[in-house]
Amino acid sequence: MTNPQQSALHPAGPDAEVIGQLAWVLTAGAAVIFIGVMVLCVMGLRGRREVRSRVWLIGGGVLLPVVVLSALLAFSNWRGAQLSMPSSQHAVKIAVIARMWWWEVRYTDPAGGPDIVLANEIRLPVGRPVYLGLGSADVIHSFWVPALAGKLDMVPGRWHGMTLQADRAGVYRGQCAEYCGEQHARMALHVVAQREAEFAAWLAAQARPASPMAAAAQAGRGIFAQQRCGACHTIRGAGGSAQGAQAALGPDLTHVGSRLHIGAGTLRNDRGALEAWIANPHISKPGVRMPASADLPLADLQALAAYLEQLK
Numbered sequence: 322m323t324n325p326q327q328s329a330l331h332p333a334g335p336d337a338e339v340i341g342q343l344a345w346v347l348t349a350g351a352a353v354i355f356i357g358v359m360v361l362c363v364m365g366l367r368g369r370r371e372v373r374s375r376v377w378l379i380g381g382g383v384l385l386p387v388v389v390l391s392a393l394l395a396f397s398n399w400r401g402a403q404l405s406m407p408s409s410q411h412a413v414k415i416a417v418i419a420r421m422w423w424w425e426v427r428y429t430d431p432a433g434g435p436d437i438v439l440a441n442e443i444r445l446p447v448g449r450p451v452y453l454g455l456g457s458a459d460v461i462h463s464f465w466v467p468a469l470a471g472k473l474d475m476v477p478g479r480w481h482g483m484t485l486q487a488d489r490a491g492v493y494r495g496q497c498a499e500y501c502g503e504q505h506a507r508m509a510l511h512v513v514a515q516r517e518a519e520f521a522a523w524l525a526a527q528a529r530p531a532s533p534m535a536a537a538a539q540a541g542r543g544i545f546a547q548q549r550c551g552a553c554h555t556i557r558g559a560g561g562s563a564q565g566a567q568a569a570l571g572p573d574l575t576h577v578g579s580r581l582h583i584g585a586g587t588l589r590n591d592r593g594a595l596e597a598w599i600a601n602p603h604i605s606k607p608g609v610r611m612p613a614s615a616d617l618p619l620a621d622l623q624a625l626a627a628y629l630e631q632l633k
Contacts, residue, residue: 327494329467334486336470407484411452419462419475422504423585440572441585444513446520450486463499472498487514503608509586530558541628578633595626
């Protein structure tokens with residue numbers, strides 16, 4: 322059974338519908354030809370009638386493939402042309418930058434502020450086409466959310482564009498579709514389709530800096546600074562980045578507590594997963610560039626996880 326969150330057999334957007342239809346029609350055409358050949362083969366082995374070679378050569382060797390393959394080619398060209406018209410004129414524009422092994426996601430602030438930077442999770446309004454600008458910071462990756470659209474390569478030094486649309490609210494899982502290194506298989510992301518009002522409220526919240534923290538999380542903020550986590554991660558409004566600049570080596574953590582997963586889809590996002598990830602991310606994701614903090618005292622580890630969890 323396929324997971325509808327990550328299955329081209331459960332399309333939830335216009336492009337995915339086209340791709341699914343193409344796949345079924347081409348598969349049906351191939352199946353009809355295969356079954357026909359097998360039937361003729363059996364008839365030929367059992368029959369004793371004289372074979373008229375010219376009829377079979379012209380009919381089965383020329384006319385049949387010309388008619389069937391031409392029909393399939395015309396149909397696939399007609400439907401495929403509808404996939405190659407991305408437009409950057411859509412109101413919502415999102416830049417997605419692939420890295421080894423996570424996804425940086427940037428929204429243009431509707432209020433005119435600096436980019437809203439997230440990681441490993443794309444949110445979009447239901448029923449509206451969204452323009453994605455796709456790039457890579459290191460090696461060739463490929464963006465693919467099977468339930469919503471086809472895949473597109475992400476090449477260092479170049480930008481490619483595609484239109485993404487979800488016709489139903491829900492969570493759709495995507496996956497890097499180009500081998501990019503040791504953790505290629507665990508480089509996932511999630512697309513969350515929300516109603517228009519929910520999406521607008523979420524985007525406005527993401528544009529704000531980190532909220533004032535509860536007293537219980539104050540200690541965690543101190544641990545974050547003491548351990549120099551800000552050398553790689555940014556927490557806007559909390560002094561989390563090195564020298565006040567936006568650190569780009571690791572994901573922006575300003576609202577990390579609001580995300581569904583951590584580690585690019587590796588773990589569900591909760592207190593226990595955060596503690597395990599900070600202590601030793603290499604257990605869940607060998608080769609990840611974040612160093613382990615196995616020597617961190619348990620109380621400090623719990624405080625740091627509590628601090629990150631409340632960043633929503």
